[in-house]
Amino acid sequence: MLVGVPGVTWSDVDRETTPALWSLLEDGAVGTLAARSVGPSACPADGWLAVSAGRRAADSAPSSSSRRCRDLGDPVGGQVPRWTVYLDQARASSYVAHPGTLGELLGEQQVPHSAIGPGAAIALSDRSGRLSGTYDPLPASNSRLTDVVRTAITDSHLVVVDAGALVDPLPGVPDRQRQTELLDRRVAAILEAAGDSATVLIAGLADSGASPRMDLLAVRGQLNGLPAAGLLTSAATRQPGIAQALDIAPTLVELLGLPIPAELVGSPLRSGVSGQSPSDLLNELTDIETASGAARAIVGHFFDGLVAVHLLYLALVVLVARPPRWLRLSRGRDGPGPARPWPRWLAAVSIALALVPAASFLAHLLPWWRSGGIGLYASTMVVVIVVLTSTILAGPWRRDPLLPMAAVGALTSAVLGIDVLTGSHLTIAAPMGLQPLVAGRFYGFGNVQFALFATGCMLVALALAGAGLRAGRRRLALATVVVIGVFAVVVDATPGWGSDFGGPPALVPMFALFALIVAGVRLRPGRVASVFAGAAIVMLLMAVADWLRPPADRTHLGRFVASVLDGDIGPTLARKLSQNAAILVGSPLTLLAFGGIAFVVVVLFRPRRWGGPATGTVLTTAPALSSGVACLFGGLAIGSAVNDSGIAVLAMGVALAVPLLVAARCAGRDAPEEAEPPGSTRSRSRAPQPMQSDIQQPTGGQGTGDVAVLRGSVQRPGHVWPTDPVEKLTGDLADPHSPP
Numbered sequence: 148m149l150v151g152v153p154g155v156t157w158s159d160v161d162r163e164t165t166p167a168l169w170s171l172l173e174d175g176a177v178g179t180l181a182a183r184s185v186g187p188s189a190c191p192a193d194g195w196l197a198v199s200a201g202r203r204a205a206d207s208a209p210s211s212s213s214r215r216c217r218d219l220g221d222p223v224g225g226q227v228p229r230w231t232v233y234l235d236q237a238r239a240s241s242y243v244a245h246p247g248t249l250g251e252l253l254g255e256q257q258v259p260h261s262a263i264g265p266g267a268a269i270a271l272s273d274r275s276g277r278l279s280g281t282y283d284p285l286p287a288s289n290s291r292l293t294d295v296v297r298t299a300i301t302d303s304h305l306v307v308v309d310a311g312a313l314v315d316p317l318p319g320v321p322d323r324q325r326q327t328e329l330l331d332r333r334v335a336a337i338l339e340a341a342g343d344s345a346t347v348l349i350a351g352l353a354d355s356g357a358s359p360r361m362d363l364l365a366v367r368g369q370l371n372g373l374p375a376a377g378l379l380t381s382a383a384t385r386q387p388g389i390a391q392a393l394d395i396a397p398t399l400v401e402l403l404g405l406p407i408p409a410e411l412v413g414s415p416l417r418s419g420v421s422g423q424s425p426s427d428l429l430n431e432l433t434d435i436e437t438a439s440g441a442a443r444a445i446v447g448h449f450f451d452g453l454v455a456v457h458l459l460y461l462a463l464v465v466l467v468a469r470p471p472r473w474l475r476l477s478r479g480r481d482g483p484g485p486a487r488p489w490p491r492w493l494a495a496v497s498i499a500l501a502l503v504p505a506a507s508f509l510a511h512l513l514p515w516w517r518s519g520g521i522g523l524y525a526s527t528m529v530v531v532i533v534v535l536t537s538t539i540l541a542g543p544w545r546r547d548p549l550l551p552m553a554a555v556g557a558l559t560s561a562v563l564g565i566d567v568l569t570g571s572h573l574t575i576a577a578p579m580g581l582q583p584l585v586a587g588r589f590y591g592f593g594n595v596q597f598a599l600f601a602t603g604c605m606l607v608a609l610a611l612a613g614a615g616l617r618a619g620r621r622r623l624a625l626a627t628v629v630v631i632g633v634f635a636v637v638v639d640a641t642p643g644w645g646s647d648f649g650g651p652p653a654l655v656p657m658f659a660l661f662a663l664i665v666a667g668v669r670l671r672p673g674r675v676a677s678v679f680a681g682a683a684i685v686m687l688l689m690a691v692a693d694w695l696r697p698p699a700d701r702t703h704l705g706r707f708v709a710s711v712l713d714g715d716i717g718p719t720l721a722r723k724l725s726q727n728a729a730i731l732v733g734s735p736l737t738l739l740a741f742g743g744i745a746f747v748v749v750v751l752f753r754p755r756r757w758g759g760p761a762t763g764t765v766l767t768t769a770p771a772l773s774s775g776v777a778c779l780f781g782g783l784a785i786g787s788a789v790n791d792s793g794i795a796v797l798a799m800g801v802a803l804a805v806p807l808l809v810a811a812r813c814a815g816r817d818a819p820e821e822a823e824p825p826g827s828t829r830s831r832s833r834a835p836q837p838m839q840s841d842i843q844q845p846t847g848g849q850g851t852g853d854v855a856v857l858r859g860s861v862q863r864p865g866h867v868w869p870t871d872p873v874e875k876l877t878g879d880l881a882d883p884h885s886p887p
Contacts, residue, residue: 148296148306148347149198149399150337151266152330153182153191154313154355155363157432159327162425167335168327168363171349172425175367176418178379179435180350181391183586185240188359190216191312194352194392195269196233196246198307201396201411204237204244215357219265219309221284227268230276247274248410249396253305254279256405261299263292264309266352271307285309289336296340304403308337315356323355338367346370346402348416352392359443359584361436364390366416371401376421378431382414384589385643386575388435390416391586409709434517438576439583441516445524449578453503454735457802460500461746464809467493468750468761494813497806498551499536504579504599504803505559506531508566511577524578548765548814549610549772552807556606559803560635563600567591567644591646592639594792598783598799600645601654604635605782606804608658609775612665616770624771625666632658636685642693648707649790651689655682657782664774736798740787743801744780751808752776765811772811779804 351362574580615624
């Protein structure tokens with residue numbers, strides 16, 4: 148039996164005023180429900196359509212401003228009102244929903260079923276909007292409701308009851324507590340009629356107003372052949388205490404002993420073993436609700452603030468790199484800035500800014516939403532950033548300019564990687580994490596988390612490969628890049644871990660091309676094409692392997708393959724492209740993404756014909772830096788193209804990588820060549836010689852990989868690594884003497 152109580156949350160439940168709902172904490176499995184539909188919040192019709200179609204579907208927006216959602220009406224002549232509107236809305240949507248899927252299945256399998264109340268009629272009608280089972284309007288009295296439910300249970304294998312919806316207080320509507328008490332009495336009457344033998348699923352299928360909340364969900368009776376107890380979850384969420392409205396239909400089908408159709412994209416509910424008291428369970432459920440609401444309230448402000456701070460930061464670095472002419476004259480300098488030292492305070496600011504993503508997740512370890520709110524969260528972030536920045540600057544920062552890059556990249560990728568390996572509990576409802584109220588993804592890597600993880604891994608590989616090349620150990624440098632790349636792909640793409648279908652197309656080319664560069668292999672078109680083909684094969688193999696699992700256990704990878712085989716891939720791709728285009732033109736992240744890329748090209752890695760790169764002093768000790776950065780942003784660009792909300796991938800990569808590149812420049816040793824007086828005979832008679840760097844390696848070691856680090860170039864026998872990024876890509880990559 149399914150009992151719908153749209154709008155009810157666990158915050159509305161109390162032992163004294165709602166004893167029937169409270170009893171579910173004592174004798175059942177409980178959880179919260181993300182009722183997200185086509186829009187940000189769900190009306191009762193939307194929730195019932197989610198049960199009917201097993202996918203997101205919705206009524207059209209109401210024309211009246213007096214109420215947010217339309218009241219539902221009883222069927223007339225066996226036909227559900229507004230059914231043609233529901234079908235039109237489903238066809239106009241890109242979720243490929245077919246209202247009536249559940250009712251059609253029940254009719255085909257000849258399963259006796261009964262609907263009580265208008266919402267239940269929506270859930271159990273067939274695809275033409277007609278009821279094939281019995282129907283009763285919702286009785287006015289609770290005693291009559293008990294009789295109707297008892298009769299329906301006797302005659303049917305599945306009974307669905309629309310117990311009424313709770314709505315935010317409006318003129319002429321009782322307050323929230325009064326509405327909850329009335330609904331609780333109806334639930335008590337239904338539970339009395341159901342007895343102890345029936346399995347009863349009670350769900351708050353919709354939101355009570357325009358602001359979404361995590362709604363009530365409970366199961367009393369048997370679930371998956373076991374007594375329902377503890378916290379509910381599903382394979383679609385993999386989060387204890389969290390499920391989604393799309394999980395209701397598969398659960399009902401499984402309880403009836405029928406095969407779950409591929410059209411139902413959710414997963415059956417599961418429960419654990421209860422070891423908590425009712426009060427503890429209620430506290431945990433309301434905590435999920437509170438955390439989700441608190442994160443939703445600040446997510447937009449958090450990212451807007453992050454973009455604003457980064458744009459101001461980029462402007463500040465431009466002033467440091469290319470100060471106004473009057474300031475250069477006051478310092479006795481009128482030339483370009485690459486040879487001029489960058490201040491230590493800028494390094495501290497850069498490292499602190501790059502630590503914001505990792506600190507935002509670490510600060511989420513503290514339950515700030517319970518007390519203190521955003522103030523406690525921000526304070527915790529600041530403390531984490533200060534401690535970590537001080538620790539990094541206290542290390543051998545000046546001896547290795549890529550140390551901050553390696554440290555922050557490793558920390559960021561470790562935090563996110565460990566989290567997905569242990570169930571994504573840290574990122575759920577975090578301001579930079581996965582939002583349950585959005586109900587798009589509940590585990591693994593979303594776009595933001597993927598971008599940070601991929602960038603962190605690449606920065607570590609770049610720093611370690613540079614150290615290996617500097618030490619003359621090319622094979623070790625190559626092995627390091629390969630190991631980190633394989634680790635990143637496995638964590639990102641494995642079902643149940645990262646479960647990220649759009650990750651391998653970006654990660655494989657990113658690391659594979661960089662590995663070829665580190666190995667000294669010439670990048671011919673055929674080799675580049677082979678790399679992209681390998682990325683497609685890796686992605687396809689992982690997706691097919693996930694698709695071969697039972698439908699209830701599939702992740703996003705397997706469902707993508709299923710949608711291709713079912714012919715539903717077109718609307719899915721159209722929706723993703725639409726989302727990508729919308730966020731590209733309407734999100735401040737676009738400013739961060741393109742502003743950061745412009746800064747990298749025009750300031751940090753500026754071609755010599757434009758005045759030379761600001762990172763020239765760093766390139767003398769990090770020969771693979773420019774190529775690695777090119778591979779990084781190339782991979783992120785691919786990730787932006789193949790993911791929905793894709794510009795977030797590039798923007799978050801910029802947010803992490805660019806400040807660390809600036810920090811590396813601040814750590815670079817500055818020893819410009821002595822200035823020759825104009826017209827000096829010495830300057831005309833002798834060509835300028837490269838000055839030795841403070842960091843040297845002997846060139847007489849074993850093997851052809853030995854390196855000598857010079858001011859302006861990095862040499863190995865028979866080869867020179869140019870410091871200019873344009874020369875880097877067109878010079879050493881095309882060197883016929885490079886190892887094949």
